[in-house]
Amino acid sequence: RKEVEQDPGPFNVPEGATVAFNCTYSNSASQSFFWYRQDCRKEPKLLMSVYSSGNEDGRFTAQLNRASQYISLLIRDSKLSDSATYLCVVPARGSGAGSYQLTFGKGTKLSVIP
Amino acid sequence: DVKVTQSSRYLVKRTGEKVFLECVQDMDHENMFWYRQDPGLGLRLIYFSYDVKMKEKGDIPEGYSVSREKKERFSLILESASTNQTSMYLCASRGGGPLTGQYFGPGTRLTVT
Numbered sequence: 683r684k685e686v687e688q689d690p691g692p693f694n695v696p697e698g699a700t701v702a703f704n705c706t707y708s709n710s711a712s713q714s715f716f717w718y719r720q721d722c723r724k725e726p727k728l729l730m731s732v733y734s735s736g737n738e739d740g741r742f743t744a745q746l747n748r749a750s751q752y753i754s755l756l757i758r759d760s761k762l763s764d765s766a767t768y769l770c771v772v773p774a775r776g777s778g779a780g781s782y783q784l785t786f787g788k789g790t791k792l793s794v795i796p
Numbered sequence: 797d798v799k800v801t802q803s804s805r806y807l808v809k810r811t812g813e814k815v816f817l818e819c820v821q822d823m824d825h826e827n828m829f830w831y832r833q834d835p836g837l838g839l840r841l842i843y844f845s846y847d848v849k850m851k852e853k854g855d856i857p858e859g860y861s862v863s864r865e866k867k868e869r870f871s872l873i874l875e876s877a878s879t880n881q882t883s884m885y886l887c888a889s890r891g892g893g894p895l896t897g898q899y900f901g902p903g904t905r906l907t908v909t
Contacts, residue, residue: 716897725886725900726839733895769839771897782827782846782890783854784898788838 684708686772688787696795699760703790705770706752716771717744717755720789726769730755760794767791799823800901802887808907815874817904819887827890828870829898830854830862832883839886845870877908 688705695701707715714733718726730737732753736745743756757764767789774783803818821828829844831854841854843862851862859881863871870889874881884905888898 714895718897725903728897728899731895731897773894774841782894782898783829783841783844784890786831786839788836 685775685785686770686787688770688790690788690790692791692793694793694795695760697760697762699794700756700758701760701792702754702756703768703770703792704752704754705787706750707770707772708751709772709775710748710751712773714773715744715746715753716784717753718769718771718786720767720769722766726786729768757792760792762794762796765792765794800887800889800899802885802901802904804904805902806905806907808909809874809877810909811878813874813877813908815877815906815908817872817874817885817887817906819870819872819889819901820868821870821889821899821901822868823889823891823899824867825889825891825899826867828864829888829890830860830870830872831886831888832856832881833886833903834883842872877906879908882906882908 717729719729720726730744732744732746741758745754769789770787774785800821830842831839845851845864861873886903887901890898
């Protein structure tokens with residue numbers, strides 16, 4: 683299994699829809715995970731962190747399933763402004779002294795359509 | 797708010813030139829990173845630093861070097877630029893424990909002709 687794997691999409695959903703992205707990871711020792719959002723030709727920005735069973739922030743919910751080694755991001759009531767690429771991020775495997783290293787997934791592209 | 801700045805948003809250089817990309821963060825973070833991002837390949841780690849004067853190779857260090865003389869500044873150096881180094885370069889910093897994420901600068905889009 684790759685360190686981190688995401689469905690690249692694209693996911694095309696209508697405004698108001700609920701959409702969910704999954705991400706699998708291979709390092710069972712990982713403790714904390716992150717979702718980033720990246721707009722076209724911009725830098726990635728931290729959206730949410732996940733380090734227990736889950737985290738909720740408004741319309742966004744991130745969940746962690748340690749047994750199956752996946753995390754998910756749920757977006758409710760999608761807005762046009764949610765259109766972006768969503769990156770799943772996990773601690774880098776065997777990073778040793780570089781324990782602050784992260785491994786980024788290649789991202790899932792979301793397009794919210796009027 | 798964490799602020800990470802990069803010296804240039806766009807840069808055009810010729811093959812063989814030495815290129816310096818600079819990154820500055822204002823949050824006293826110990827850890828700083830340089831990535832490049834290419835379509836279809838995602839973010840790839842070039843080098844990182846966990847303290848002043850300390851550096852470690854990432855996944856693709858060939859053709860690059862780094863310098864960290866001060867805690868807030870992390871520089872990426874392309875010793876002799878080549879066309880396959882045309883890319884978006886992103887600097888990031890991280891501190892505050894393993895439950896915090898990395899914060900990125902706006903990126904430098906480098907074109908080598």
